[in-house]
Amino acid sequence: MAEIAANLEEIRSRIRTACERAGRDPAEVELLAVSKTFPAAAVREAAEAGQRVFAESRLQELEAKISDCPVEIDWHFIGSVQRNKVRKILAHSRIIHAVDSLRLAAFIVQVAADAGVFPTVFLQVNIGAEETKGGFSDEGLRADFEALLALPRLEIAGLMCIPPDEGNAEAARQWFRKLRKLRDGLETEFSVRLPGLSMGMSGDFETAIEEGATHVRVGSAIFGKRSYRVDGELG
Numbered sequence: 001m002a003e004i005a006a007n008l009e010e011i012r013s014r015i016r017t018a019c020e021r022a023g024r025d026p027a028e029v030e031l032l033a034v035s036k037t038f039p040a041a042a043v044r045e046a047a048e049a050g051q052r053v054f055a056e057s058r059l060q061e062l063e064a065k066i067s068d069c070p071v072e073i074d075w076h077f078i079g080s081v082q083r084n085k086v087r088k089i090l091a092h093s094r095i096i097h098a099v100d101s102l103r104l105a106a107f108i109v110q111v112a113a114d115a116g117v118f119p120t121v122f123l124q125v126n127i128g129a130e131e132t133k134g135g136f137s138d139e140g141l142r143a144d145f146e147a148l149l150a151l152p153r154l155e156i157a158g159l160m161c162i163p164p165d166e167g168n169a170e171a172a173r174q175w176f177r178k179l180r181k182l183r184d185g186l187e188t189e190f191s192v193r194l195p196g197l198s199m200g201m202s203g204d205f206e207t208a209i210e211e212g213a214t215h216v217r218v219g220s221a222i223f224g225k226r227s228y229r230v231d232g233e234l235g
């Protein structure tokens with residue numbers, strides 16, 4: 001696993017190059033190391049190589065790793081959020097990336113009020129309108145946006161998507177661009193700032209950065225191939 005440090009270095013360098021191409025400051029792009037299915041030892045190794053932000057998609061796995069990893073790690077939650085796990089997800093992660101309905105957002109706020117915390121979330125958009133994926137539709141998000149903004153305590157960092165898997169980074173570009181335009185439209189229409197775009201994974205993070213990503217979620221390009229699928233998640 002000595003490769004992890006080398007992989008991280010390569011990813012960081014590719015992020016810088018993509019930023020240069022797009023005329024962006026690399027400081028605007030946060031690299032989330034997606035450690036799901038990999039052992040705590042892999043997280044520790046990445047942390048030793050300077051990585052501070054990690055992402056998990058299942059609460060159980062997150063909890064197991066937290067107890068086995070350096071305390072200064074900034075954990076993000078990128079999986080689908082089950083209501084009965086909201087309290088713990090809020091306790092253990094700084095940002096939730098996949099809030100996919102007004103109902104869930106309202107429930108998170110209710111739990112957060114009770115726990116005395118102020119959650120930061122991304123709103124997940126089903127950008128390719130795929131049957132198999134969760135998230136707001138474009139229209140649904142516009143329709144619910146006023147109500148989302150009215151929720152107290154909730155910091156909406158921006159929008160998140162997992163585009164249709166068409167097997168290459170260039171094909172993903174249209175979806176990343178669509179998410180950015182949706183974000184730009186909401187900012188204008190509702191006079192708010194939605195600075196974050198959580199988009200781009202191992203196969204397409206450079207394209208996502210060219211299209212404005214602020215949070216790229218990279219797993220296999222850092223840790224290697226995953227050997228099993230996570231239920232209800234990407235493989």
Ligand SMILES: *Cc1c(COP(=O)(O)O)cnc(C)c1O
Nearest residue numbers: 034078201202217218219220234
């Ligand atoms: C697993 C996962 C990733 C990372 O995917 P890789 O292709 O391994 O980089 C990113 N985002 C989400 C939501 C995931 O579930």
